[in-house]
Structure formats: structure tokens, C-alpha cells
Amino acid sequence: MKTKKILNVISSFFLGIALLIQPSTSFAGGHSLDELITAAQKEGEVATYWHSSRMGKKVAKAFEEKYGIKVLATKMKDSEMTERIVREVSSGNVIVDLVGYDDGPMLDTVLTPKGFVENYVPPFLIKNIPEDSREPLIYLWQPFVFGYNSETYGDSCPIKSLWQLTEKEWSGRFHMWDPRIASSMLQMFSAMEDRSDDLVASYKKHYGKNLKLTEANAGLEFVKRLAANKPVLYNEDYEIAVAVGTRGQDKAPIGIYSLGRHRENKKKNLALALCDVDPFKGLNQPTYMQIVKGAPHPNAAKLLAYYVLTQEGANPWVGVVGAYSSNSSLGSSPDNPYPTAEAWDGTLLVSNNTNVANRRQNLMDFWIKHSN
Structure with a gap:
């Protein structure tokens, strides 16, 4: 079965490498926003694996026009994304910088504790991100x-x-x-x-x-x-x-x-x-945004993460019916049944990542x- 094969591949990586990499969370990043933009522009591009084609079809073009930084976006299912992240980090040949990822249980129990990804919450927006959505960073509901x-x-x-x-x-x-x-x-x-x-x-x-x-x-x-x-x-x-x-x-x-x-x-x-x-x-369903350990364009990844949490960057998802940003200051589509994710008031199931991982x-x- 494909899922079992993928899990076996991941397990073999864990057994075959010395995982000295430690997970880290960056809230400051060492930059003001202007400094981050300058550093990101020097890198010139950023590569993403994303759960949604809207990253490549809409966000990439707008981001490049705004900052002059090219976005190489690939839509990918969680299982393939997991396998690629593990392979790239384990081999030291990291291609991707930033990922938009739905599989919270895998993130919480494998990718984060084993140091394959790094959590980054843009400090310029942190006051607008609820504390329970910061680590790991949820960017979309x-x-x-x-x-x-x-x-x-x-x-x-x-x-x-x-x-x-x-x-x-x-x-x-x-x-x-x-x-x-x-x-x-x-x-x-x-x-x-x-x-x-x-x-x-x-x-x-x-x-x-x-x-x-x-x-x-x-x-x-x-x-x-x-x-x-x-x-x-x-x-x-x-x-x-x-x-x-x-x-x-x-x-x-x-x-x-x-x-x-x-x-x-x-x-x-x-x-x-x-x-x-x-x-x-x-x-x-929460979707998470993480920087991959050893990303070749870390500053561009941080800038893109920031952009996706602004109204302009989030609009491809929240400007139409169907999704809500974790940034509480952003609006959502008037076509949504409720104005905010919280307004569904318990009528939507929300899973516990650890429980899912244990039961998967x-x-x-x-x-x-x-x-x-």
C-alpha cells in the first residue's frame, strides 16, 4: 500500500542518519521588514511545495511583481511532500524553501521533532496570529x-x-x-x-x-x-x-x-x-506553513511567509468562498456561511494531531x- 511504503521510506531515513538537527522557532529572524526585503531580493528566488495550485497560479505572479523575487511553485500532495522533504534534508541537497502542508499529525510527530522543518512566525504580524496557531504556524483554515x-x-x-x-x-x-x-x-x-x-x-x-x-x-x-x-x-x-x-x-x-x-x-x-x-x-482543516531546514533561500522564504499572511497575499484563498486566514485582522469572503472560522462555533470537527498520529x-x- 502506498501510504505504508512512504512511512517505511521515512522510517528508513531515521534509522540511516544521525539526526543532530534540532527543531527551532524564529520569531524575530534578525531583520526589520525592510531589511528582510533587501536580503530576500539578493537571493532572487524562492521554491515552494504547496497543497494548492493557487500558490503557483496567483500568489507567485503577484509576489514577483511586488518584490522582484521569482517563486518556483509546485502543487503536491502531503504524502509526496513528506517524502521529498525528508529526502532533501537527509541528503543535504535541499531544493525547496517553504511548504504549505495539510498533514498536521506528520508535522507534529515527525517533521518538526526530527528537525526537517523550522517554524517561522513573521514578527511583523505576530500580534494578529492567535497563540494556538503559532507553533506550528497555521496560515489557513x-x-x-x-x-x-x-x-x-x-x-x-x-x-x-x-x-x-x-x-x-x-x-x-x-x-x-x-x-x-x-x-x-x-x-x-x-x-x-x-x-x-x-x-x-x-x-x-x-x-x-x-x-x-x-x-x-x-x-x-x-x-x-x-x-x-x-x-x-x-x-x-x-x-x-x-x-x-x-x-x-x-x-x-x-x-x-x-x-x-x-x-x-x-x-x-x-x-x-x-x-x-x-x-x-x-x-x-488547518494548513501549516513551514521553512525547510537548510533552505537555500531562507530570507525569501520568510518574506513569502509574511506575504501569504497579508490581505494581498491571502486573497487567492480568503477573497473567495471557502477559507479563513489565521491572521485575525484579515477579512474573508462575504460568500462564506460565517464571517470567521471561530463563528462555526463547534459545528466543525477539529482533530488533535497527536491522536491522529497514534491512530493513523x-x-x-x-x-x-x-x-x-
Whole structure:
């Protein structure tokens, strides 16, 4: 399995090298903003691996026009990004400078403690970054939401409780990312374990009777039943959004996808709408920004990190529906259901990185077992 191979590659690096590198956090960086700009311009370019194509398509051009520094941006999935970071740092041949990375559990338990990345919080903005988002630095919050087709079902979601997704009526009609590929799905499953009491209460509220557990907690019980109900799995959430939101369907599916896909309603004439479903509307996914140890252009990396946390640099994500900056002074799109990430008020799951790291392989095996 690809995930196991990647983890084995990473483990072999740990065994094969003497990890004398220590993690570090820089809040000052030794520069005023003007000094940082001058130092970055002398380096002339910066290379990124990023979770989003918007870094290369929008941010790179604007950053180069503003500062005269070229951005070499590569969109990359977390698993490949992890492997490349480990390989480059371990070999001493570092190509990348700055990464935008979704896999918090891997970051907290491998990349940071083993010294493959360095945390940098721009001191010029630190007062606007909540303390719990500074180490490791979260630069973006992206809700992944349960959504439905408003043309098919009207103004209200066809389900009221998530447990309905485990019923026969929705067999083969729930669309989601493949947990073997998307770490966000394993993060969601782990968060469900952490909030099992909410799932128990939701079951009682909807069915009027107590949930009978066949697993250790209601989170695992839900995952087991969902897997057995044969959801349709995808590699990309754009495909999920199209499958759910395409017009003219009599029995449109429900799906989970990034809230940003609601912008496809205008672009692709879709009919996506947010499910107001109990007990969770989705998962609030943090994305982290880190400088790679031994980055060849460290000052340009710091300047780009700063830029991405300003309104201008964040606009490709927060200027449209779907995401919120960790910089509390920045605005978000008026098309978002709520003005800030905090305003979702507990209706989005948030995973604990350590818990996910400890459960990751067991959750993967559990999903595969019950989906076959």
C-alpha cells in the first residue's frame, strides 16, 4: 500500500542518519521588514511545495511583481511532500524553501521533532496570529463540509443526522475522499472518536433510542457503518463537488468536499449547498506553513511567509468562498456561511494531531477492513 511504503521510506531515513538537527522557532529572524526585503531580493528566488495550485497560479505572479523575487511553485500532495522533504534534508541537497502542508499529525510527530522543518512566525504580524496557531504556524483554515444538491432537494439537506449516511437509502450515494489518500479523512475519523458523545446524542435525537455499540466508541461505530455502506471514493474533491452538484439529477448524492468548491456554482453552474446536519457540518482543516531546514533561500522564504499572511497575499484563498486566514485582522469572503472560522462555533470537527498520529495506521486498517 502506498501510504505504508512512504512511512517505511521515512522510517528508513531515521534509522540511516544521525539526526543532530534540532527543531527551532524564529520569531524575530534578525531583520526589520525592510531589511528582510533587501536580503530576500539578493537571493532572487524562492521554491515552494504547496497543497494548492493557487500558490503557483496567483500568489507567485503577484509576489514577483511586488518584490522582484521569482517563486518556483509546485502543487503536491502531503504524502509526496513528506517524502521529498525528508529526502532533501537527509541528503543535504535541499531544493525547496517553504511548504504549505495539510498533514498536521506528520508535522507534529515527525517533521518538526526530527528537525526537517523550522517554524517561522513573521514578527511583523505576530500580534494578529492567535497563540494556538503559532507553533506550528497555521496560515489557513479550510472547512470541509457535508453538501447536497439544492436543485434536487430544495432549501434543506435531505438528511438531518450523519447517521443517515449509514442507512440503506444512502448506500453508494455518499461521495468522499479516499481515506487511503487523503489525510483529512483520517483526521475526521479521529476527531469523531474524540467527540463520540456527540455522535451518541445525535443517534438518540434522530432515532429516539440508544445507540448499540459493536466497537469501542461511537466514532469507530460510525466509521464502520459508513465503510460498510459503500461510499464512492475519489482522489480529488473537485470531482466530488461535480458529482453532488450537477443539475438535472433525480437522486443526487451527498458528499464531503472543501467549502471552496461552492464557487463552482457560478463557474460550472452547479447547485451545491451546505448541509445543516447534526452533530457536525464537517471538518475544519488547518494548513501549516513551514521553512525547510537548510533552505537555500531562507530570507525569501520568510518574506513569502509574511506575504501569504497579508490581505494581498491571502486573497487567492480568503477573497473567495471557502477559507479563513489565521491572521485575525484579515477579512474573508462575504460568500462564506460565517464571517470567521471561530463563528462555526463547534459545528466543525477539529482533530488533535497527536491522536491522529497514534491512530493513523489503525484507522486506515479499520477502514479497509470494513469497506471490503
